[in-house]
Amino acid sequence: MIVNAAPSMKQIALEVWKPLSLLFVWDVFVTITYYVLPFDAPELPVTVFGSALALFLGFRSNSAYQRWWEGRGLWGLMINASRNIARQARNFLPDPEARDMKRTIVLRQIAYVHALRCQLRRQSPDEEVLRFLSKGEADFALARTNTANGLVDGTGRRIDTARKNGWIDTIQQSAMESVLVDIANAQGGMERLKNTPLPFQYRFFPTLFTHMFCILLPIGLVETLGFATPLGSTIAGLMFLAVLAIGDDLVDPFANTVHDLPLSAMCRTIEIDLLQAIGDEAPAPMQPVNGILW
Template sequence: MIVRKRPNAFLLLFLLRGGVIQRIWVQLVMIGLMSLAIVTAHHFFPDVVRGVNPAPFALIGIALSVFLSFRNTASYDRWWEGRKLWGLMIQTSNDFARQSVVLDRDGVLNPARQALLTQVIAFAAATVRVLRPGEKKNIGDTPLARLSPPEAILTEMTAQLGQLLRDRQIEPSESYALNRHVATLCAAQISCERLANTPLPFAYTLLLHRTAYLFCFMLPFGFADFLGWGTPLAVMLMAYTFFGLDALGAELEEPFGLMPNNLPIAAYARAVEINMRAAMGETDLPEPIRPDRYVLI
């Protein structure tokens, strides 16, 4: 995720970090060269390469803009839902740490509480590994741990809470409250996996991609008579808008990836670790993950 103060209007024109120009510059160059070729052919061979009425392009452009807006709104909703789910996990982890203090006696950290909070740290880290592409997913020896490491950790936490209840170290009401937090962590983690494993219907992406390319390829024929040699610049500007929105929508569609505008779930997991270690009374806490060239991962 891009973390920086908003620069002034002049610097915004030249910023590359966090934009999509790096992903679409090849398409823009191709569109510009193709537009230049069409304008040149139209200039020297007007009877062979004819211009067309630009009016229909306005209607197509409006329809394409509406479709782009719909798709990008759906992608942003996925990004924002992922952010809310990780916020819920951080909040629930803090609630668990605060309510589990009933295990301590006379201000001394109970080893059982220390084990539970350590597992919360492991749960957050395992969730990052499951959601992030390219990370090792299957960790553990049991079938559940190989299938879903975060679920295996939560199951172990529930078993420990049950043992504490049987040993009369906690009351039934306290066990119920702590188990509710475990259930909330499980629900948030499963919802994150749903987002990661269920992309937007591929037909939307395919239709939008094809329509944007065809529109930009046909646009020089409509501008050649009116803009002349300025047609390539105008077409590249239009293509930058359409291709950029398409690329940004694809980036936000996968909120847990490693692109600059994806969610910094590793930083969220580190925040959980810091909070849990502080709750255990540790003073040598790990440093929060800092942005690298304005990008927080």
């Protein structure tokens, strides 16, 4: 996620130079053709087309931003639930009998959020899980298709074992299980966003209409702008392409690009809070790299 308050001209240039170059070449071609072979091009159709397209693209961008913001809200819930399960494990489970169980539940939750991050980014979670759990502790979850869900299931079984051993009562078990339900619900929401793209019509038609508009734009402006058509048409077309790109950038908040949610930083936040909850040394918070927080 880009966190700099001021825009990076380098980042902007990297993203726009290709469409900008193509637009400019086309606009120059239309302008030269107009002066070599003059033609009449009424302005009204292009104006109406542009107004309709702006509304269409604005609606699409809003839909994409809602997905991005929902993803951020779900990760906010995950951060809170992780703190809650760690606090309950620390406070409910007695020392010294259940000290190892307490530590295992906290470390499993840290491994869980890292595994979920990797799954959402289509990366292997094995290495991250084994950073916090022994191979024997992690094998059951790593053998599952959904490693993160396997880790939550294992945590639930350990909570049940703690109740059977008399370390917690059924009310405390129910309270901890309710937090695991919140965790599972948040994961389900994230998986829904990841696995359900915008409908095909939302992706295909805005792209088609925007490209058509950029092709027609210099034809409609050349009579008015003359030799200034390449400049005016390129800038106007670029604004529409930029709005189109915004929707593409935000539609998948977990894709691990500069525009997506900083999952690594949020997982590090959870890791710090939970390690400190059990008295372990915690790493430093992640810092932006060249204005980007991953």
